[in-house]
Amino acid sequence: MIRLEHVTKCFAENTAVDDVSLEIKAGELAILLGPSGCGKTTTLRSINRMTDIDSGTIFVDDINVLEQQPDELRRRIGYVIQSIGLFPHLTIARNVATVPRLLGWDAERTNKRVNELLEMVGLDPALYAMKHPRELSGGEQQRVGVARALAADPAVLLMDEPFGALDPLSRQRLQVEFRALQRELGTTVVFVTHDIEEAVLLGDRIALMDHGRLIQFDRPETLWLSPATPFVSSFFGEEFALKILSRHTVFGIALERVSPDGLAQVTAETSLKDALATMVSSGRDALSVSDGLGGSAGVLTFSALVHAVKE
Amino acid sequence: MGESLGIRRNWPIVSLMIAALVWMTLDQAGFGRLLGFLLPDETTLLYERETLATLMGQHLVLAGVSGALALVIGVALGLMLITPAGASFRDLVVSIANFGQTFPSIAVMALLVPIMGYGWKPVVVALVIYSVLPVMLNVVAGIENVPPAMVDAAQGTGMNARQRFLAVQLPLAMPIILGGVKNMLVIAVGAATLGAIVGAGGLGVPIMAGANQFKPALVLEGAIPSAFLALIIDRTL
Amino acid sequence: MASSSNTGTLRLSGDQIVGMAGALLGALVTAVGTYLELRPNRILGGDSVTAIAAFGPGAWALLGLWALMFAACLPGTGRTGAMVRGLVANTTMVVSVLLVARRATAFVAQSGDVARASLGISFWLSLGAAYIVIFSALPRAKSRNARALVSLPGIVMIAGLLFTGQLNSLSILVEYAVNADSFNKALVQQLSYTLGATGIALVIGLLAGVGAAKNPRLEGPVFATLNIAQVLPSLSFIGLLIVPMGWLGLNFPALKALGVSGIGWAPVFVVLLSYALYPITRNVYTSLKTLDESITDAARGMGMKPIQRLFTVELPLAFPVIIAGVRIAAVQTTAAAILAALVGGGGLGQIVFFGVQQTATDLILLGVIPIVALSLTIDASLRFVETLVRTAQEGGLT
Structure with missing residues (x-):
């Protein structure tokens, strides 16, 4: 072009x-x-x-x-x-x-x-x-x-x-x-x-x-x-x-099927940078990702986030 | 005026103009021959009642006396206008100055004749009125143009108002004030030519005589030196 | 507004000080000095009378008006005081003109048709004092209408009195009546000088200014030439042109047919044109040179050709500044055109110099006042155009 x-x-x-x-x-x-x-x-x-x-x-x-x-x-x-x-x-x-x-x-x-x-x-x-x-x-x-x-x-x-x-x-x-x-x-x-x-x-x-x-x-x-x-x-x-991290969203990262109880929640459109910030401020190494229907689609862990970016 | 777009000071040319002006004034016969060469058909080449040197002297005295008076009055008025009490009158003075622009300087001379009679008096008064303005306005503009931060800094070092004025404001305002003085002199030298109309003498005399009697050589005898004089003042200051 | 300071004493603001000075000057010249000059005929000297001597109780009324204006400048009067003194100043102008006209009519009726009643220096100064008071009131008038109300009615009413013949017994108008034909001709000539020189200077100035702004090689020569023309004393400049203009008239029949010769309108017109060129060319040049670079850059970046940029972006943006240049040129030209009379070029200068020869102040004023009025009218109307264009360009009042 x-x-x-x-x-x-x-x-x-x-x-x-x-x-x-x-x-x-x-x-x-x-x-x-x-x-x-x-x-x-x-x-x-x-x-x-x-x-x-x-x-x-x-x-x-x-x-x-x-x-x-x-x-x-x-x-x-x-x-x-x-x-x-x-x-x-x-x-x-x-x-x-x-x-x-x-x-x-x-x-x-x-x-x-x-x-x-x-x-x-x-x-x-x-x-x-x-x-x-x-x-x-x-x-x-x-x-x-x-x-x-x-x-x-x-x-x-x-x-x-x-x-x-x-x-x-x-x-x-x-x-x-x-x-x-x-x-x-x-x-x-x-x-x-x-x-x-x-x-x-x-x-x-x-x-x-x-x-x-x-x-x-x-x-x-x-x-x-x-x-x-x-x-x-x-x-x-x-x-x-x-x-x-700000270029990528939670969407597409493999989530773990564990209990989301007590975890801060983000959506699939949240940028990874914001997701990381939420982890830090909530003091946990995992987040619940909403399924858009009021429930949880799964849990995003810190190590999943770190590996996702490297790929 | 005031601005100097496109002016380059060319000392060789200025020196030549000065030399030419001195020659015209002192060697009147030679200047007459030059005029005769330029205007071969003319018989009357020079103004007979006064020598060019006398006319030049009258011209310089008219412009010089008015210029000196205007300088003193203009600076005094300008300084008054920058005092807190005088500041109230600043806009009024600027407005009157603008009004003065619409008033032809000859009109002032003309109106003074019935009061003061023919001669140098109405001319000096008119010249002073017109020359005071650029000096006064530039004193005000010059002082106002000094960055407030500098005055502030001077105050911070413990200078009192008088010291601040003498050590900071006045020196920094000088270039603009001098620009006003230069304008004033150009105006005074130019307007002095008009003095001839009300009988004050000067280089306008042969111009007026030549125009009245249709003798172009006489016109040039006054016009050339007065033009040189104005250009020299404009280029040297 | 802040009419009382924190120490509790009432303080004067700047406009009030100026207004007081104006009111004091007005009262002073009403009490002393020549308000009217009453002469048995045009040549002989006569009585120089003060306003008090001339009008009796009418003068005390004038003094009362000046006192009222002074009072309206006192601390704490604020905006109301300003409007009051402005309106009273307008009233005073009209009243003093009416008084003067009535006294003049009475004097002429009593002393015969050749008697003359001339306006004296105190009368003119009282108009000046009224102007100072009006000027002091203007900053406090917030709306355009309020400013017009404070500054215009006096002038408009006096103009009305003038044109309806109410002032005809004043000596200056007697001079007009006697010289009406030559006056009217001179006025038209004066206007032609102004309009002609400024108009042609606008065309040449636009070309020269645009040329100098776009081509750095032209800048030096253009302004060096114009500067020389600007510095030459007017009378010398006309004188220098007498010979070359005469030569042109002699050698080119077409120019001769136009009236070009060493004497007459031609040399004066060239001088006026040269004077008018400088402010116009300078303003065209500087306004183009100081345009916001991002705007010209954007215009270029969108693919405007140089000529399109000039006409759709650069000149429209420069327009208010160019108009200001035209205004300065027109005012200068109007004043300088008085010189035309010295070399047989006509114009109002003829009336002035005629008056100088006869030491007849009224005749001199008959020439000078229209010149000043013309300049002020041109100045005000072009300023108005300038503001109109500026406001229109910037999207209404902001």
């Missing part, structure tokens, strides 16, 4: 992106992660040619982006940035309609699409369409930002720390909702962040970068279990295991 081959970009003296090659599959949510100045944003911006690369090639859908007219290219690729960049003088509806209007859609089709998108990102069109950006909270504004990027139903969405400026609570909600939306739409997403927790929670695969180089591009579990270099394990740190 998106293929970078030997991409290199220098700014004056320093090499921002150094011979990066990676391939992102259709429908995948790929994270570009790394310390600040590692080249992740430059890599992202080279895909829609906001930054022009010095050497290498980039393909989107097997089409070489360097051979495309940049504006045409960008209209087919959604783009969301941390500072959102909504147009303050236009209504929410007009903001979302930006790309459809550029593409020359008729008014009826555009309006329909705008309403659909606002609903999709959880904003009631009747309440929000005619408002101006400054009347919205930061979280609401970024929902609009996502809606605007998705307007022309792009196959690819580029996101540069989209939730970085939000308060922790709205940030968490947007992460979860965005993940669900992305799965539903099947959009290919390239997502830049420096937040390990966010990367592990959202990413199908994580491309870890450092000093312009791609260190490793793999599922978080692989990065954890078989890090390519010592930098990988030191970057993610000891807590990596706990973060991995």
Whole structure:
């Protein structure tokens, strides 16, 4: 879907992106992660040619982006940035309609699409369409930002720390909702962040970068279990295991058929991280898992949890 | 004005302008030949009743006296406006200053003539009125622009109000205040040209005489040195 | 509001101090100084009379109004006091104009048609004092309507008196009646200078400002040129243009047909245009340069072409600042156009310089007052447009 081959970009003296090659599959949510100045944003911006690369090639859908007219290219690729960049003088509806209007859609089709998108990102069109950006909270504004990027139903969405400026609570909600939306739409997403927790929670695969180089591009579990270099394990740190737990739920782990009496209860949808936390706070090494009908489906033990993750 | 977008101080050019201005003033015959070369059809090349040196002297005295008065009054008023009691009047003063913008400076001179008669008096009064504003407003802006944290820090080291003002606020405000003084001088030197209209002399005299008698050389005799003077002040300060 | 301090004594707030100063000035100039000048004819000197001498009991009424305004500034009067002194100031303006007009009519009726009643410095200062009182009341008027109520009725009623001929016996309006034709022509010329120079400067300024903002190589030359034009003294600048404009008029018949020559409107117009260009170009340039980078980045990222970005995002966002530049340019141009009269370019300056030659203050004022009124009207209307656009862009009142 998106293929970078030997991409290199220098700014004056320093090499921002150094011979990066990676391939992102259709429908995948790929994270570009790394310390600040590692080249992740430059890599992202080279895909829609906001930054022009010095050497290498980039393909989107097997089409070489360097051979495309940049504006045409960008209209087919959604783009969301941390500072959102909504147009303050236009209504929410007009903001979302930006790309459809550029593409020359008729008014009826555009309006329909705008309403659909606002609903999709959880904003009631009747309440929000005619408002101006400054009347919205930061979280609401970024929902609009996502809606605007998705307007022309792009196959690819580029996101540069989209939730970085939000308060922790709205940030968490947007992460979860965005993940669900992305799965539903099947959009290919390239997502830049420096937040390990966010990367592990959202990413199908994580491309870890450092000093312009791609260190490793793999599922978080692989990065954890078989890090390519010592930098990988030191970057993610000891807590990596706990973060991995947040990616998985109780569902699918073999439960033991013992008495659940006196055990704290969780559901099959509870993340393993939360399950572990519940064990610690209840002071027991086992949990009862509800069957959704008021009873218990079985008991999750500590050792089952630990082994499940390793597999 | 005030902003200096695109200004680069080019000392060789400024020195050349100064040299040219001194030459025009001192070697009037030579300047006359230059005007004759530029305007070969003209017979009257120079204003006959006064030498350029005299006119230049009048011009500099007009602008200088008004500028000095404006500096003293402007700084005093500016300092009054930053005292707690004066602060109440600040918005009013700014509003009156904006009103003054709509009032042509010649109109002030013109209205003073029936009261003060023709001559230098109405010109000096008008020049002072118009030159006080940039000085006063920049004193206020300069002091207000000092970051409160610095004043706070100074207070924290035990400076009293007077020491804070002299050691912290005033030095930090200086660049803005000097910017105001420069603007003031450019305005004063420019507006002094208008003094000729109400009989105060200066470099406006040959311009007015030339315009009235359709003698372009006379116009240039006044216009060139006064333009150089304004540009030199703008570029050197 | 916080009219009493914690020590228990009543304290004056800033607006009350300003209001008191205004009221004291008003009372002072009502009691002393030339309020009216009553002369047997246009040339001869006459009696300089104070308001008290001119109006008798009417002046005591005026003094009472000023005292009322002073009282409405006392500590503890708060917002009610502010509204009261604002409205009383408006009333006082109208009353003093009515008194002056009535006295002038009586004087002319008694002393014959050539007699003149001129407004004196104290009268003008009392209008200024009323303005100060109104200004002191404005910060306390919370709604737009309240502000309009405090600032407009006096002006509107005086304008009404003026246009219905109630003030016609005042010397300044006698001057108008005598010079009506040349005045009207001069007013149209003055307006043409302002509108023409500002209009053309807006077009050129937009191009130059956008050019300088988009192309760093243009920035230096554009502003260096405009800055020189800005620094040149107006009279010298006109003088420097007399020769080249004359040459253009002589050598290009098309320009000559337009009236371009060394003397007349052409050199003045070029000077006014150059003055107007600087604030407009500067504001276009800085507003484009200081746009929030994330907004332009987002516009680019969505595939807007440079020209689309300019017209749908950048210029609309810069619009209020550009309007502010136009406002500054228009006000400067209106004032500077007075110089046109010096080189035969017409305009209200003609009336002013005519008045200077005859040392006739009323004739000078007949030229100056419309210039000031024109500037203030332009200033107020463009400020209004600026706020309208700003509020519309930001989604209503926030």
